[in-house]
Amino acid sequence: MRFIPLILLVFVASASSFGQTIGYQLSMPEPHTHYFHVDIKIDELKDDSIDVKMPVWAPGSYLVREFSKNVENFNTDKGNFKLINKNTWRVYSKGSSTITISYDVYAFEMSVRTSFLDASHSYVNGTSLFMYLDGKKNLSSTLEITLPVDWKKITTSLERTSGKTFTYKVPNYDILVDSPIEMGNHQEFEFEASGVKHNVALYGEGNFNIELLKTDMAKIIEACTDVFGQNPNKEYTFIIHNLTHGSGGLEHLSSTTLQVNRWGYESGRKYERFLSLVAHEYFHLWNVKRIRPIALGPFDYDSENYTNLLWLCEGFTSYYDELLLKRAGYYDADKYLSKLASTISRVENQPGNKVQPVTEASFHAWIKAYRSNENSRNTTISYYPKGALLANALDLIILENTNAEKNLDDVLKLLWDEYYKKQNRGFTDLEFQTAVEQVAGKKLGDFFQNTVAGIKTIDYTTYFGYAGCEITNTKEGSGNVRLGVNTSDKNGRLIVTSVVRETAAYKYGLNVNDEIIAINGYRTVDNELSTLIDNYKAGDKINITISRDGIIKIISVTLANDTSVKYEIVPIENPTDKQKKIYKKWLSE
Numbered sequence: 020m021r022f023i024p025l026i027l028l029v030f031v032a033s034a035s036s037f038g039q040t041i042g043y044q045l046s047m048p049e050p051h052t053h054y055f056h057v058d059i060k061i062d063e064l065k066d067d068s069i070d071v072k073m074p075v076w077a078p079g080s081y082l083v084r085e086f087s088k089n090v091e092n093f094n095t096d097k098g099n100f101k102l103i104n105k106n107t108w109r110v111y112s113k114g115s116s117t118i119t120i121s122y123d124v125y126a127f128e129m130s131v132r133t134s135f136l137d138a139s140h141s142y143v144n145g146t147s148l149f150m151y152l153d154g155k156k157n158l159s160s161t162l163e164i165t166l167p168v169d170w171k172k173i174t175t176s177l178e179r180t181s182g183k184t185f186t187y188k189v190p191n192y193d194i195l196v197d198s199p200i201e202m203g204n205h206q207e208f209e210f211e212a213s214g215v216k217h218n219v220a221l222y223g224e225g226n227f228n229i230e231l232l233k234t235d236m237a238k239i240i241e242a243c244t245d246v247f248g249q250n251p252n253k254e255y256t257f258i259i260h261n262l263t264h265g266s267g268g269l270e271h272l273s274s275t276t277l278q279v280n281r282w283g284y285e286s287g288r289k290y291e292r293f294l295s296l297v298a299h300e301y302f303h304l305w306n307v308k309r310i311r312p313i314a315l316g317p318f319d320y321d322s323e324n325y326t327n328l329l330w331l332c333e334g335f336t337s338y339y340d341e342l343l344l345k346r347a348g349y350y351d352a353d354k355y356l357s358k359l360a361s362t363i364s365r366v367e368n369q370p371g372n373k374v375q376p377v378t379e380a381s382f383h384a385w386i387k388a389y390r391s392n393e394n395s396r397n398t399t400i401s402y403y404p405k406g407a408l409l410a411n412a413l414d415l416i417i418l419e420n421t422n423a424e425k426n427l428d429d430v431l432k433l434l435w436d437e438y439y440k441k442q443n444r445g446f447t448d449l450e451f452q453t454a455v456e457q458v459a460g461k462k463l464g465d466f467f468q469n470t471v472a473g474i475k476t477i478d479y480t481t482y483f484g485y486a487g488c489e490i491t492n493t494k495e496g497s498g499n500v501r502l503g504v505n506t507s508d509k510n511g512r513l514i515v516t517s518v519v520r521e522t523a524a525y526k527y528g529l530n531v532n533d534e535i536i537a538i539n540g541y542r543t544v545d546n547e548l549s550t551l552i553d554n555y556k557a558g559d560k561i562n563i564t565i566s567r568d569g570i571i572k573i574i575s576v577t578l579a580n581d582t583s584v585k586y587e588i589v590p591i592e593n594p595t596d597k598q599k600k601i602y603k604k605w606l607s608e
């Protein structure tokens with residue numbers, strides 16, 4: 020009995036100490052028109068004016084998307100307002116302490132990075148819908164959602180206010196926009212893994228088996244949690260969109276959204292790809308959402324947030340999204356090594372790998388990775404697979420230098436303990452390198468300077484050698500020739516879509532958009548080039564008939580050997596004891 024007044028006292032005291040609060044109201048009066056309506060009620064306003072801003076990007080997806088382009092009917096109930104720039108409205112209070120701002124947002128892009136609304140359901144990724152008050156992102160708020168009459172369900176990781184239907188308590192703006200929301204009449208299920216309750220929303224039909232999903236997702240979650248030894252969430256939400264053409268996901272602090280092929284749940288490669296996506300996004304709840312470069316939080320929603328370390332954020336996560344499937348028993352060692360060898364071939368066959376360091380690929384993601392064109396493969400490298408290969412190299416270096424006592428997991432644990440738990444901040448490039456060196460027990464300046472921040476090829480032979488494995492290029496000396504174009508069939512015409520740097524096509528001037536008609540007078544058959552090209556050898560001169568902007572031309576090309584690679588990684592026959600130990604620890608054999 021004595022505790023009750025005390026609790027009330029604490030509640031009153033803390034409520035008044037919050038001061039200004041913000042109330043967001045979200046409604047969908049005509050969902051088939053794809054317009055959300057948002058009201059933002061601000062009280063205890065002391066300033067003469069306040070700037071209200073729409074983010075320009077969605078964290079986790081490094082492109083300025085200008086979300087204010089979808090805003091209409093911005094208005095306030097008191098005073099007036101003016102536009103300051105592309106995403107800022109200055110609202111004048113005219114002495115009023117309470118003001119309500121309202122606007123509509125058009126939402127018809129079904130991606131994990133944006134918001135979507137139609138007659139069947141709606142999905143919200145907050146930065147594309149909710150505005151914030153400049154300088155006041157730390158204020159707590161409430162979110163009240165009014166659903167269309169025949170919709171019954173909302174799934175989100177936001178904390179529901181007890182007793183009120185679809186009203187949520189939001190600690191600050193960052194949490195509001197880091198908590199995606201699925202609304203409609205979707206299926207839901209829950210399961211427990213690693214001591215955490217997991218809620219799953221499934222929108223759309225598909226060939227999934229919920230009981231199997233519970234078992235397999237739990238296995239992946241446990242493998243992820245084992246890396247860090249600790250899962251920071253009490254609850255976690257998966258929003259899964261089952262679509263005809265779906266692939267990809269976006270990470271959040273206590274949730275994720277996955278877009279998957281609705282028929283991708285049958286066993287085999289497609290299902291492994293789904294499980295790998297689950298592992299990838301779940302792993303991000305540590306790596307990126309909590310273990311993070313200094314530039315990635317608190318976010319600046321107003322412009323690009325530059326970092327050199329997306330190769331850690333996405334590359335390490337890509338390394339683990341496959342390695343964890345091996346640890347969880349979905350791959351055997353042969354299969355894992357064959358997948359790793361394919362990634363190496365993919366990276367080494369991309370000319371941009373010899374041009375762009377992975378740190379620059381990270382920094383310029385905003386203008387290159389997310390804005391690719393027909394020349395991108397020649398000039399850029401993706402920090403996803405390249406970062407995964409660097410993670411793999413570091414894993415093997417650490418294993419070698421610590422006699423298999425430590426591995427890359429220990430780097431992530433160290434970053435987790437030091438920068439998230441102790442200091443609760445992002446780290447610099449140098450702090451990250453120092454953490455790797457500390458675990459490896461050796462200086463890695465040359466590796467970081469030349470292989471990470473430079474374009475030096477990863478020394479695969481040496482690193483796989485540490486684990487008693489041999490890497491071989493199975494195409495070496497094949498004698499095949501290569502023209503060096505990628506093509507596509509457009510209405511029965513064979514059109515060049517990209518030209519590979521340093522190949523015959525590049526050297527002799529075939530262009531993107533050229534239509535290839537014939538080689539040495541022989542018409543291309545079934546839009547297949549190789550049947551004609553394979554008749555020649557290196558040094559042979561061929562005449563290629565093309566149509567360029569409707570004008571027929573003949574381009575003479577001297578063919579050269581195909582220098583692309585196809586790697587294979589196999590364990591050697593007689594490994595040393597140390598190699599056996601490293602192999603065992605690396606692949607959890």
Ligand SMILES: [Zn+2]
Nearest residue numbers: 299303333336
């Ligand atoms: Zn990712």
